[in-house]
Amino acid sequence: MPSILSQKTIGFIGAGNMAQAMIQALRHNSGISADQILAADPGEHQRNLVASKFQIRSVTDNAEVFDKSDIVILAVKPQQLPSVIHELTQDPRYTENRSRKLIISIAAGIPLPTLEHHLTASLTAHAKELIVPIRIMPNTPALVGCGMSGLSRGPGVRDEDMELAMTMAGSMGKVCVLPETLMDALTALSGSGPAYLFLLAEAMIQAGTTLGISNDDALTLTVQTLKGAIALMENGGADTATLRQRVTSPGGTTAAALAILEEGGFTDLVTRAITAARDRSRELSSREPETP
Ligand SMILES: NC(=O)C1=CN([C@@H]2O[C@H](COP(=O)(O)OP(=O)(O)OC[C@H]3O[C@@H](n4cnc5c(N)ncnc54)[C@H](O)[C@@H]3O)[C@@H](O)[C@H]2O)C=CC1
Numbered sequence: 001m002p003s004i005l006s007q008k009t010i011g012f013i014g015a016g017n018m019a020q021a022m023i024q025a026l027r028h029n030s031g032i033s034a035d036q037i038l039a040a041d042p043g044e045h046q047r048n049l050v051a052s053k054f055q056i057r058s059v060t061d062n063a064e065v066f067d068k069s070d071i072v073i074l075a076v077k078p079q080q081l082p083s084v085i086h087e088l089t090q091d092p093r094y095t096e097n098r099s100r101k102l103i104i105s106i107a108a109g110i111p112l113p114t115l116e117h118h119l120t121a122s123l124t125a126h127a128k129e130l131i132v133p134i135r136i137m138p139n140t141p142a143l144v145g146c147g148m149s150g151l152s153r154g155p156g157v158r159d160e161d162m163e164l165a166m167t168m169a170g171s172m173g174k175v176c177v178l179p180e181t182l183m184d185a186l187t188a189l190s191g192s193g194p195a196y197l198f199l200l201a202e203a204m205i206q207a208g209t210t211l212g213i214s215n216d217d218a219l220t221l222t223v224q225t226l227k228g229a230i231a232l233m234e235n236g237g238a239d240t241a242t243l244r245q246r247v248t249s250p251g252g253t254t255a256a257a258l259a260i261l262e263e264g265g266f267t268d269l270v271t272r273a274i275t276a277a278r279d280r281s282r283e284l285s286s287r288e289p290e291t292p
């Protein structure tokens, strides 16, 4: 069955890590052809990279991407977003836009009402109706089709706009629609979440090598163990606490390890870490100066 994306052009403003993961997912999971995707980035290296990796056209002109796309993904850093939007909205190709466009921001911390305000402040009432701001918070496992995205729907978003946005996010993996007020928490949990697992994996590999296992073997043992544990969480027919108890023989090896983790305040530490990420996401909306 043809996808509703099959007639759409998708433009990326910013062609960094997350944009590349999304392009990969769109190319491989949505049947989107290379000529349906366009990207703008000031960095020559990034432009050449996406052009050669995905056979897509890459340019320096953000307004050209806006002009030629039905769906525009704002994929620059949150600190860069205000100036990118300001510049874009001054361009005649923006102000004289005649077609309805979804403008999807994936930037952490920038709330939908702020996004909407900046995208539409300079437009006439009619032109405003053609700009549909949506916020999606993806994560990098999108690169392998195992992404988790949060989506918040603003006022004025029609059902057909939602269907398009859901199909796009769905090409990356699973999608969860949440109220805007929870997007900072979702960012902290699933947007940043892969990094927590990578840190745990790094620590497990390091522990394995410290105990005499080769790096290669420690990597294989760690990856397959995490994969197996996640498969059990998905298909093991029990909640995570029960699954953990099944590994933990009384007085055995797992109990010895978990006692050390609890002694170090592991659960509390994770809660504090995710809360710090949520709070940082909230801070990012306060328009900080760009950091290098
Ligand atoms: N990396 C991740 O895991 C996730 C990132 N995000 C969000 O995605 C956005 C991008 O993050 P990353 O891809 O990690 O950053 P990145 O630094 O890899 O990519 C940003 C790109 O924007 C380009 N850029 C800078 N100024 C520009 C301009 N004026 N016009 C067009 N492009 C410009 C940069 O050259 C760079 O290639 C951020 O807002 C971040 O919050 C969201 C979810 C997950």
Ligand SMILES: O=C(O)[C@@H]1CCC=N1
Pocket: 108, 187, 191, 192
């Ligand atoms: O670290 C960040 O700010 C971005 C947002 C979620 C994942 N990476």
